[in-house]
Amino acid sequence: MAQVNPVVGDIEGNAALIKEAVAESLKSEVDVVLFPEMVLTGYPVEDLALRPAFRKASIDRVQLLAKELKDLGAGEVLVVVGYLDEKDKPHNAVALIHGGEIRAKYIKHHLPNYGVFDEFRNFGQGKGTLVARHRGVDIAVVICEDIWQDQGPVAELAKRTPGIVLVPNGSPYERNKDDVRLALVQRRVVQIGAPMIYVNMTGAQDDLVFDGDSLAVGSDQKLLARSVQFKSALDIVDVPVAMKSSQPDVFISESAPSNRVSNPSEIAPRLSDEEEVWSALVMGLGDYIRKNGFKSVALGLSGGIDSALVATLAVDAVGKENVYGVSLPSKYSSEHSLSDAKELARNLGIDYRVIEIEPVVQSFIAATRLAGVAEENVQARVRGTLLMGISNQEGHLILATGNKSELAVGYSTLYGDAVGGFAPIKDIFKVDVWRLAKWRNDLAKSRGEVAPIPDSSITKEPSAELRPGQKDTDSLPDYQLLDRLLDIYVEKNGDAAEIIKAGFEKSLVDRVITMVDRAEYKRRQYPPGTKVSSIAFGKDRRLPMTSRWKER
Numbered sequence: 001m002a003q004v005n006p007v008v009g010d011i012e013g014n015a016a017l018i019k020e021a022v023a024e025s026l027k028s029e030v031d032v033v034l035f036p037e038m039v040l041t042g043y044p045v046e047d048l049a050l051r052p053a054f055r056k057a058s059i060d061r062v063q064l065l066a067k068e069l070k071d072l073g074a075g076e077v078l079v080v081v082g083y084l085d086e087k088d089k090p091h092n093a094v095a096l097i098h099g100g101e102i103r104a105k106y107i108k109h110h111l112p113n114y115g116v117f118d119e120f121r122n123f124g125q126g127k128g129t130l131v132a133r134h135r136g137v138d139i140a141v142v143i144c145e146d147i148w149q150d151q152g153p154v155a156e157l158a159k160r161t162p163g164i165v166l167v168p169n170g171s172p173y174e175r176n177k178d179d180v181r182l183a184l185v186q187r188r189v190v191q192i193g194a195p196m197i198y199v200n201m202t203g204a205q206d207d208l209v210f211d212g213d214s215l216a217v218g219s220d221q222k223l224l225a226r227s228v229q230f231k232s233a234l235d236i237v238d239v240p241v242a243m244k245s246s247q248p249d250v251f252i253s254e255s256a257p258s259n260r261v262s263n264p265s266e267i268a269p270r271l272s273d274e275e276e277v278w279s280a281l282v283m284g285l286g287d288y289i290r291k292n293g294f295k296s297v298a299l300g301l302s303g304g305i306d307s308a309l310v311a312t313l314a315v316d317a318v319g320k321e322n323v324y325g326v327s328l329p330s331k332y333s334s335e336h337s338l339s340d341a342k343e344l345a346r347n348l349g350i351d352y353r354v355i356e357i358e359p360v361v362q363s364f365i366a367a368t369r370l371a372g373v374a375e376e377n378v379q380a381r382v383r384g385t386l387l388m389g390i391s392n393q394e395g396h397l398i399l400a401t402g403n404k405s406e407l408a409v410g411y412s413t414l415y416g417d418a419v420g421g422f423a424p425i426k427d428i429f430k431v432d433v434w435r436l437a438k439w440r441n442d443l444a445k446s447r448g449e450v451a452p453i454p455d456s457s458i459t460k461e462p463s464a465e466l467r468p469g470q471k472d473t474d475s476l477p478d479y480q481l482l483d484r485l486l487d488i489y490v491e492k493n494g495d496a497a498e499i500i501k502a503g504f505e506k507s508l509v510d511r512v513i514t515m516v517d518r519a520e521y522k523r524r525q526y527p528p529g530t531k532v533s534s535i536a537f538g539k540d541r542r543l544p545m546t547s548r549w550k551e552r
Contacts, residue, residue, distance in 0.1 A: 001225065002035045003212045003233045005203030007291050008042030009054075011061050015040060018065065018081060021234055022074050028236045029260040031135055032078045034166050036201035036210075037144050038092060040065070040083035043170035043201060044208070049090040058084040062095050063102065070100030078134045078252060080141060082168045094141055094168055096132055096252065104250045106130040108143040129156045131248045135257045137163040138246035140194070144169045147188050147196075157192045163241040165192055169200040173211040173280050174534050175273065181213065186221045195219045195239050202232055204287035207528045207539055209280045216265065225265035230279040237265040274439035277428065277532055278313075284530025285424045286317035289397060298324040298396035300383055300417075301344060301352070303337030304462060306425065307401045308344050308453045309437050313424050314399060315452070320349040324396055327354045328383040330361060332468060340454045347452045357382045380416025388419055397421045400527050405430040405479060407526060407537055408486050409512065410519025411472070418526055426529035427536045429486065430479040434458060477508060485512055491535045496551040513551055521545045 002021040006014040018035060025033050037043060041058050048054045062083045069079055078098050085093035085107060092108040106129075131140045140162035146153045147167055157165065165188070171181070185198050195218045202212035214227040216237040225237035238260075271279060289297060297314050301307050314323045325345045329338055338354075345352035357379065364370070364378045391398045400420035402412050404427055412418045425433060437458050441451035462472040462479070476482055485504055488494040489512070494502075499509045520543040528538070535541050 001197060001199045001214045001216065001227060001233070001235045001237060002033055003199060003202055003214045003227045003231075003235070004035065004039065005210075005232050005287070006036075006039050006042040006201065007203075008045060008205055009048065010042060011040060011057055014042060015061055015065050015068075018079075019068060019072060022069055022077070022079055023072050024234055025236070026072070026074055026077070029258045030077060030236060031137075031257050032080065032139070032166070033074075034080045034197055034199045035082060035168060036199055037082040037094075037168045037170040038084065039168070039201065040081055043082075043205065043210075045084060049084060055084055055086045055090055059086070062097075066095070066097045066102050067100050069097055075099050076253065076255070078132075078139070080166055080168060082143070082170075092143060094143060096130075096141065096250075098134070098252050103252050104130060104132050106141045106143065108146065129153045129160060130250075131157075131160055131162050131246050132250045132252050133244070133248040133254075134252040135255055136243045137241050137257065138244065138248050139163065140165045140192075140246075142167055144171060147184065147198075150191075154188060154191060157194075160246050161242075162192070162194050163243065163245045164239060165194050165196045167196060167198045169198060170210065171200050172208045173532065175277060175532055182215060182217075182223065182226075185215050185217045189217050189219060189221055193219070194245075195224075195241060197237070197239070200227075202230060202283075204284040204530065205291075206288070207284070207531045207536070209284040209287075209530055209532070211276075211280065223267060226267045228268040229271055229276065230283050233268075235266055236263070238262040274436060275443075277432070278316075278436060278440065280532050281313050281424055281428075281530050282316045284532075285313055285399075285422065288422050288528075288530075289318055292397075294395075294397040294421075296322040296324060296394075296396045297399050297422075298326060298387065298390055298394070299399040299401060299420075300387055301325040301327050301341040302401075303327075303334075303340035303344075303457060305433055305437055305453070305457050306403055308340075308457045309433050309440075310399050310401045310424050311344060311348060311350065312437075312440055312452045315348050315350060323348070323350040324390075324394075325350050325352045326387060326390065327352070328357050328386060329354065330379045331358050332379075332470070336456060336460070340457045343454045344452065344457065347450050347454070355386060357386065360386075377413045377416060380413035384413075384416045384419035391421075399424060400426070400529075402426060402526070403430050403433050404428055404490075404533075404537070405476075405483055405486060407523055408490055408519070409476060409482070409515040410522050411476060412522060412526070414522060414525060418522065420527045423527040423529035426526065427532050429483040430462070431483045477512065481508075482512065485509065486516070489513060489516065490537075490541065491533055493535070510551075517543060517547070517550075 085091045094106045095102045096104040142153045198215040201210045211229045216225040227233040327341045398420040400423040444451045
C-alpha cells in the first residue's frame with residue numbers, strides 16, 4: 001500500500017516518487033504495489049485536465065514509467081498507477097503495469113473536479129469493471145467513489161466474484177470521516193465477497209488535505225492493515241485470497257504468488273479528534289508553503305488566541321526559524337496584548353519585531369477625515385498594508401488569522417486583517433480555536449516542553465481593540481452560542497425554522513442569518529485555507545453576492 005504525497009503538475013517528480021516506492025517494495029518480494037488515484041499527475045488536477053499538453057504529458061509519462069519500472073527489476077510485479085488519460089475527453093484512469101508495459105487500463109466515469117463526465121469505460125470496451133488475472137488471482141480495480149455507490153461497478157463485481165478488489169483513492173480529509181471509510185470498505189467486502197485494499201494519498205493541495213488512512217480488509221471483514229494518518233507510508237500487507245475465482249478481462253501473469261514469509265501487518269493507532277484536526281492544519285499549511293516555493297511565513301501577533309494558534313501551527317509546519325511574528329500596536333492596544341504577543345514569540349522561539357502604527361493611522365485619518373467604524377478600520381488596513389510590505393520586501397508568505405466564526409458573520413476588514421496568502425484556521429470555529437490551543441499546550445507539557453500559548457491569550461475575552469474597551473460581544477453573540485447556531489446553518493445547511501426549533505430565539509436567528517448571507521462578498525476575497533469540515537466556505541458553500549432573498 002503505497003501511501004504517497006504527490007504534487008499537482010509535477011509529473012516528473014511524481015514519477016520519481018513512484019519509482020522510489022516500487023524500488024523499496026522489491027525488498028519485501030511483493031506481488032502488487034497499489035498507488036493512490038491520479039498519483040502521476042497529482043490530485044485534483046481541476047481544469048488542467050482540459051489542457052491537451054497536460055493530458056499528453058501524463059499519457060506519455062505513464063508509458064515511459066512502465067519501461068523504467070522493468071529496468072528497476074520490478075517487471076514481474078503488478079504496479080497500479082493512477083494518471084490522466086483521454087479518449088475524446090479527459091479521463092481519470094488507472095494503469096496496470098507489468099513486464100515493462102501497460103497491460104490494462106481502468107477508466108473512471110468522471111474527473112476528480114466533476115467538470116467533465118463520461119460513461120464507465122474499461123480500456124475501450126465500455127465495461128464498468130476491470131478484472132485482471134495476476135499470479136492466479138483475479139484482481140478487480142475500481143477508483144475512489146466507485147465504491148460509494150451500491151450500483152454500478154460494485155454491483156457488477158458482486159456478480160464477477162474477483163479474488164481481491166483494489167481501490168486507489170484521492171479522498172480528502174474531513175473530521176470524523178475515517179470510521180466511515182472503514183465501515184464502507186467492510187460493507188463492500190460483504191457485498192462483493194472479496195477482500196479489499198483501499199489506498200489513499202496523503203499531503204495537501206491548495207485547500208484540500210489528504211490524510212492517507214489506507215486500509216486493507218480481509219474477506220471476513222477483519223482489518224488487516226491500516227496506514228498512519230497524515231504521513232507517507234509504504235505498508236506491506238499479506239492478504240488471503242481465492243485463486244482463479246472469476247472470468248478475467250485480461251491475463252497478466254500465470255506465475256505463482258511469491259513465497260515470501262508472511263508477517264503481521266501494521267494497524268496504525270487512530271488519532272484523537274484534536275490531534276487529527278491539528279495534523280490536518282499543519283499538513284495543509286506546510287504543504288502549501290513548500291509546494292508553492294515559499295521559504296518562510298509572517299503574521300501579525302495581536303496577543304489574541306487566533307494569531308497565537310496560527311503562529312504555533314506555523315512553527316509545527318515549517319520550523320521556528322521560518323516564522324516571523326510582527327506586533328503592530330495602536331493607541332488602543334492593551335499592555336496585556338503586547339506582553340502576550342511577546343511571551344508567545346519567546347515561547348515559540350520565533351523572530352519578533354514591533355512596529356508602532358499610530359503615526360501612520362493619524363496620517364490616514366488626517367488625509368481622509370474618517371471617523372467611527374471607518375476610523376477603526378484604518379487601523380486594520382494599516383496593519384495589512386505593512387504586513388504585505390514586509391512580504392514584498394522579505395519574501396514571507398503572510399498568514400491571515402481569521403477563524404470560521406468571523407468569516408461566517410463578516411467580522412473582518414477587507415484589506416486589513418483579511419490580507420494574506422493563506423488562512424490556516426478559516427475552517428474552524430472559535431470554540432475549536434480554544435479547544436486546539438488548550439490541547440496543544442497540554443501536548444507540550446506532556447513532552448516536558450514550555451506550553452507555547454500564554455494562558456491569558458486563551459482565557460481573556462476576545463477583542464479587536466480598535467476602540468477603547470471594545471469586545472467582540474459588542475458586535476456578535478457569545479461565541480459558544482454563535483458557533484452552535486452556525487453549525488446548524490452553515491455545516492448542516494439548516495434553515496431558520498430548524499434553528500429556531502433547536503431552541504434559538506427568533507430575533508437572534510434572523511440577525512445571524514442576515515449577517516452570514518450579507519458577508520459572502522467578503523468571503524469571496526479571503527485567502528485560501530485548509531478545509532477540515534464537511535462544508536467549507538469557498539469550497540462547498542457559495543451564496544450569490546447579489547441577492548434579495550431573505551429567510552422568514
